[in-house]
Amino acid sequence: MSVPLLDLSPQYESIRTEVDEAVQRVVTSQYFILGPEVEGFEAEMAAYLGVPHAVGCASGTDALLLPLKALDPQPGDEVILPSFTFFATAGAVWNAGFTPVFCDIDPVTFNVTRQTVEAVWTERTRAVIPVHLFGQMAPMVKINALARERGAVVIEDAAQAIGARQDAGVPGETEPGGKVMAGAAGDAGAFSFFPTKNLGGFGDGGMVSSRDAALAEKVAKLRVHGGRQMYHHEMVGTNSRLDALQAAVLRVKLPHLPEWTEARRSNACRYHGALEDVDGVTLPETRQGNYHVYNQYTIRARRRDELREHLAGKGIGSGVYYPVPLHLQECFRELGGREGQLPETERACREVLSLPIFPELGTDRIDRVVDEIRNFYQG
Ligand SMILES: *Cc1c(COP(=O)(O)O)cnc(C)c1O
Numbered sequence: 226m227s228v229p230l231l232d233l234s235p236q237y238e239s240i241r242t243e244v245d246e247a248v249q250r251v252v253t254s255q256y257f258i259l260g261p262e263v264e265g266f267e268a269e270m271a272a273y274l275g276v277p278h279a280v281g282c283a284s285g286t287d288a289l290l291l292p293l294k295a296l297d298p299q300p301g302d303e304v305i306l307p308s309f310t311f312f313a314t315a316g317a318v319w320n321a322g323f324t325p326v327f328c329d330i331d332p333v334t335f336n337v338t339r340q341t342v343e344a345v346w347t348e349r350t351r352a353v354i355p356v357h358l359f360g361q362m363a364p365m366v367k368i369n370a371l372a373r374e375r376g377a378v379v380i381e382d383a384a385q386a387i388g389a390r391q392d393a394g395v396p397g398e399t400e401p402g403g404k405v406m407a408g409a410a411g412d413a414g415a416f417s418f419f420p421t422k423n424l425g426g427f428g429d430g431g432m433v434s435s436r437d438a439a440l441a442e443k444v445a446k447l448r449v450h451g452g453r454q455m456y457h458h459e460m461v462g463t464n465s466r467l468d469a470l471q472a473a474v475l476r477v478k479l480p481h482l483p484e485w486t487e488a489r490r491s492n493a494c495r496y497h498g499a500l501e502d503v504d505g506v507t508l509p510e511t512r513q514g515n516y517h518v519y520n521q522y523t524i525r526a527r528r529r530d531e532l533r534e535h536l537a538g539k540g541i542g543s544g545v546y547y548p549v550p551l552h553l554q555e556c557f558r559e560l561g562g563r564e565g566q567l568p569e570t571e572r573a574c575r576e577v578l579s580l581p582i583f584p585e586l587g588t589d590r591i592d593r594v595v596d597e598i599r600n601f602y603q604g
Pocket residue numbers: 284285286287310311313314356382384385416417418419429430431
């Protein structure tokens with residue numbers, strides 16, 4: 226029995242009729258860019274997240290870029306972000322005109338913390354991007370508090386964390402015991418609908434969520450060349466629109482997301498029970514108050530590369546997210562990153578391995594993966 230890291234087909238099969246009807250509806254309308262499907266999806270996403278504003282755009286990368294550009298960066302202005310993330314987080318910071326400043330992570334959750342962010346703070350820091358890596362939220366209450374004390378903006382990279390939530394716990398602002406969704410905790414949130422994300426379209430797509438009306442308005446202008454009225458431009462934006470076909474597909478999928486997320490969580494639970502006692506692996510941990518949505522189920526593994534090869538030999542897919550930290554990427558050499566600078570990030574790059582976790586995986590295939598990990602370490 227082979228086990229792919231990800232298989233998108235069973236999900237499509239399960240909602241094929243609804244999706245095909247939605248696609249047909251758009252094709253018949255011949256209304257392809259923005260328009261009623263996109264507006265409908267924006268309203269549904271805003272309601273789902275519990276934010277007043279959601280603005281569709283062309284990708285998760287642009288969902289980071291647009292709110293960053295909205296801050297009007299001046300040369301030398303800095304944005305703090307983790308070095309242990311997908312390249313897009315840093316690429317967006319750079320392309321918006323900011324200087325990326327990389328911080329380290331908490332070894333337990335792979336996420337930034339107030340301490341790791343504070344360690345690299347300077348008087349040029351304008352914004353922080355906590356990345357909710359693998360589907361678990363970074364500690365937003367503490368990061369928000371730090372940013373607020375120092376007058377910086379918080380933009381959540383929620384590309385891997387749609388549907389994740391956490392205890393809100395902000396005295397005087399949120400209900401005691403209340404929850405806040407990923408993308409609703411900071412000043413703005415960035416989502417990706419790349420097909421491998423928990424809510425994936427049939428191509429690229431993204432969305433900016435925000436509680437700030439002025440920021441959302443600016444992002445909505447920036448995605449159409451910096452003006453709401455055709456041929457009148459208050460600022461230089463770009464072309465970054467969500468198309469109607471993607472929105473129509475995503476509207477069909479969104480109501481299914483909670484059940485798909487629960488399936489990921491139950492897969493994670495089965496791995497946990499079966500791998501807990503294996504010497505050689507460290508399992509992912511969820512911090513108290515977090516609802517983890519497992520875009521990835523990422524373990525640390527002794528002899529990681531050998532394990533990966535062993536699994537591949539048995540037809541089992543796995544992934545290394547991410548093998549090279551961003552502070553050591555060639556394109557950022559001029560920023561002066563050096564080895565040993567962010568020890569937990571560098572260790573994670575050597576140790577992490579992501580296992581198949583997609584909702585339709587099923588218990589037999591999980592058990593197959595577990596057996597082969599056991600065989601590798603226990604012979
Ligand atoms: C996928 C991803 C992005 C970028 O999304 P795209 O839609 O591929 O542009 C940004 N940040 C993180 C953490 C991601 O995983």
